[in-house]
Amino acid sequence: MFGIVTKLLLHKQLVFDKGRIQIFGRYSSLLPSDAFVNIQKELEQINKENIIYFSGKYSGKLWFIEMNKVFKIKSRDVIKLGSDIVTLAGWGEAVPKKDDAKNKTVIFNLNNSIVAKFHGKSNYAIDHFFRGLLCGAMCVIFKTDMDAIETACVAKGDRKCEFVVKPSKSFDFSDPIVKKQLKP
Numbered sequence: 001m002f003g004i005v006t007k008l009l010l011h012k013q014l015v016f017d018k019g020r021i022q023i024f025g026r027y028s029s030l031l032p033s034d035a036f037v038n039i040q041k042e043l044e045q046i047n048k049e050n051i052i053y054f055s056g057k058y059s060g061k062l063w064f065i066e067m068n069k070v071f072k073i074k075s076r077d078v079i080k081l082g083s084d085i086v087t088l089a090g091w092g093e094a095v096p097k098k099d100d101a102k103n104k105t106v107i108f109n110l111n112n113s114i115v116a117k118f119h120g121k122s123n124y125a126i127d128h129f130f131r132g133l134l135c136g137a138m139c140v141i142f143k144t145d146m147d148a149i150e151t152a153c154v155a156k157g158d159r160k161c162e163f164v165v166k167p168s169k170s171f172d173f174s175d176p177i178v179k180k181q182l183k184p
């Protein structure tokens with residue numbers, strides 16, 4: 001964690017200035033996690049929680065476009081660096097589990113999900129913002145329109161949170177989990 005903060009400070013990619021914070025030139029604010037979860041729960045009540053996923057995807061793309069300009073690294077290494085940077089965002093620890101470059105499919109775990117901590121039990125996976133950030137990052141890395149679904153989540157009693165990211169066109173929309181997590 002401190003290694004990546006040092007790297008960002010050295011490259012002047014983490015800047016604190018007069019009440020504003022920039023990471024890779026993009027403004028970020030520290031939002032208390034419980035406040036975020038309250039907003040998410042309101043959206044769940046009206047079946048609009050995927051707004052969070054699509055917002056995260058948008059931000060993840062912009063963030064990684066800026067990151068790519070600064071760190072000229074090979075795609076193999078970018079998944080590790082990308083995980084470290086997504087981890088820095090404070091949603092939990094992103095851990096790459098499987099990287100199938102040929103099929104542009106990546107599996108990630110999320111340890112210590114902060115949303116799951118405050119959300120409490122759910123019948124559904126609930127890490128929508130992390131799912132979006134991760135997906136946005138992979139869209140940039142693989143230069144393809146991708147989507148992500150959370151296939152296991154501690155909020156619904158699974159041992160860990162797990163995510164599959166792959167090209168949008170390869171998802172099966174007759175699968176109820178895909179349908180629920182990717183509906184606009």
Ligand SMILES: [Zn+2]
Nearest residue numbers: 127153154161
């Ligand atoms: Zn989860």
